[in-house]
Amino acid sequence: MEGRRAELLAGVVLAVLGALSLVEALRLRDDWQGARLMPGALGVVLVALALGHLISRAPAVAPAWPAAVGRARVAALLVGLVGYVVVLPLAGFLASTAVFVLALLRALRGGGWTRSLALTVLIAAGCDLVFRRWLGMPLP
Amino acid sequence: MDTLPFLAHGFAAALTPQNLLFALIGSVLGTLVGVLPGLGPTSGIAILLPLTAFLPPAPAIIMLAAIYYGAMYGGSTTAILVNIPGEVASVVTTLDGYQMARQGRAGPALAIAAISSFVAGTLGLVGLTFFAPPLADVALRIGPPEYFGLVVLSFSVVVSLSGPSLLKGLSAAALGALVALVGLDPMSGVRRFTYGTTTLLGGIDFIAVIIGLFAITEVLLSVEASTPAVSLAPLGKLMPPWSELRRCIATMLRATGVGFVLGLLPGCTPGAISFISYDIEKRSSKTPERFGHGAIEGVAAPEGANNATTSAGFVPLFALGIPATPALAVLLSGLMIYGLQPGPLLFEKQPQFVWTVIASMYVGNVMLLILNLPLVGLWARLVKVPYAVMAPLILIFSVIGAFSVRNSFVDVGMALAFGVIGYVMVKLGYPTAPLVLALILTPMLESALRQSLSMAHGSALVFVQRPLALVLIAVGLALTAWSLLARRRT
Secondary structure: HHHHHHHHHHHHHHHHHHHHHHHHHHOOOOOOOOOHEEEHHHHHHHHHHHHHHHHHOOOHHHHHHOOOOHHHHHHHHHHHHHHHHHHHHHHHHHHHHHHHHHHHHEEEEOHHHHHHHHHHHHHHHHHHHHHHHHHOOOOO | OOOOHHHHHHHHHHHHHHHHHHHHHHHHHHHHHHHHHOOOOOHEEEEEEEEHOOOOHHHHHHHHHHHHHHHHHHHHHHHHHHOOOOOHHHOHHHHHHHHHHHHHHHHHHHHHHHHHHHHHHHOOOOHHHHHHHHHHHHHHOOOOHHOOOOOOOHOOHHHOOOOOOHHHHHHHHHHHHHHHOOEEOOOOOOEEEOOOOOOOOOOOOOHHHHHHHHHHHHHHHHHHHHHOOOOOOOOOOOOOOOHHHHHHHHHHHHHHOOOOOOOOOOOOOHHHHHHHHHHHHHHHHHHHHHOOOOOOOOHHHHHHHHHHHHHHHHHHHHHHHHHHHHHHHHHHHHHHHOOOOOOOOOOHHHHHHHHHHHHHHHHHHHHHHHHHHHHHHHHHHHHHHOOHHHHHHHHHHHHHHHHHHHHHHHHHHHHHHHHHHHHHHHHHOOOOOHHHHHHHHHHHHHHHHHHHHHHOOOOOEEEEEOHHHHHHHHHHHHHHHHHHHHHOOO
């Protein structure tokens, strides 16, 4: 049942993307052998695939979503990652990377603080040295 | 036949201490560029191009060429060990290479990648040495309709990459095609799917998508399970057994043929060619069900193909002055800085330079094999690094890799978004490989289709009137039908 629901949802997403593609094709001021060709053709394909999902009679495989603990871990990691990317231009590469690594090490590994701090310095300073100083990447 | 004496002179020059040193520096840097996700050979060569200004032409181009083919060797390392393709051409290596690593066979996977790269790279150089001018002439006769046929043929791979559900595989491919359309229209320059923003004008970068779909998705999956995705089993032997090596000989030869022939065609990228080579290997196998579950031929085929492609790319570059890939375009600018105009006269006017560079590529391939094989044990041990340490490293490399493409946090945001999309796709049973393939092929498809229609004044009959285009389209359709029938049988 859950598998069928996921397929219906995927069908709706594909239908929306197909509709967006068709609308974009119509919006472009060109002929159907020009700029409109690919968005138009792809829109038709996406709508056909959406219909395939919606009317499919093949047995649906249930999604392999994790248990509550697993979901929480994924959500926490994503929040941490987004936070890291947001803070990076503000706090600079070295500081934001150090905080991100330390948080991740504590969450995934636990154990003693000394070891976590040593690993944090090693990883953050190592990356800063290689990418920012040696390779000259314009990281903030 | 003047080739052999010229090649002998080339070797004499390539083996001088100065040229050997720069071939070595280029090989090491290329391997590093390949290992680091996001830092591809194009940017690697571009970054180092100004630094070579103080060098004479031969050592400078030797070093830049070595970065290019060295990156193809290095790209497989992270693809196999942590499911992050260091290079676009290594995306398909993750399919079986990473599975081998998870089964405790990272050593044999890395070793076969190095051996296959060496064999195909060297055989490709033999092709470059003896057939460059005539092959370049043939490649020049391939027009947009034939390219369209080639892309149709390449798209037939989607069926075999689709996994258990064809509908899901095709949907993933359609999503990839949609992503490829974002940005400026390649022919008329009109904005598509940008919705009034300027950030999407340059399109969604391929590297950001790959980093998201592979690296970030992989970390999310591992964190969710709270267990390392890599094997806890002993590493075992680092070299593949003779029985497997023997099985891979035919694979390497096929991959060389596919990679070299398609690599002659400007616009046929190593990424697309490695997918085609993988598909051919799967189709020709008596046990295709092993592919995607750690088949060693699934590593040998794409790695061989992308290295043969690299060698083949120098044929149109030297003989016609046409760069087949963006990295070779940067290399071409390097040649022009030195006043060397690639084209039919290059072999006549600058024989010493051309043959020195070609000879140095043979030497560079041997250097890369010598560098890579002893390192297999060291790299393979990386899978034993605790995941709590590996995960932050992968994520930091992902952020840096996505950022380095255009020095933009928009690309980093895209990588994060595709990380989530990849995670949801895996959970719902949608394969990610067709998305990547469609992302590579759609721009080629669109350009070839529209150029063909334009040259035929809008008539689609151009695909029937050009025999080679017709044959390629027919073979593509036949292979698709064959795959569909095979799916039905199983």
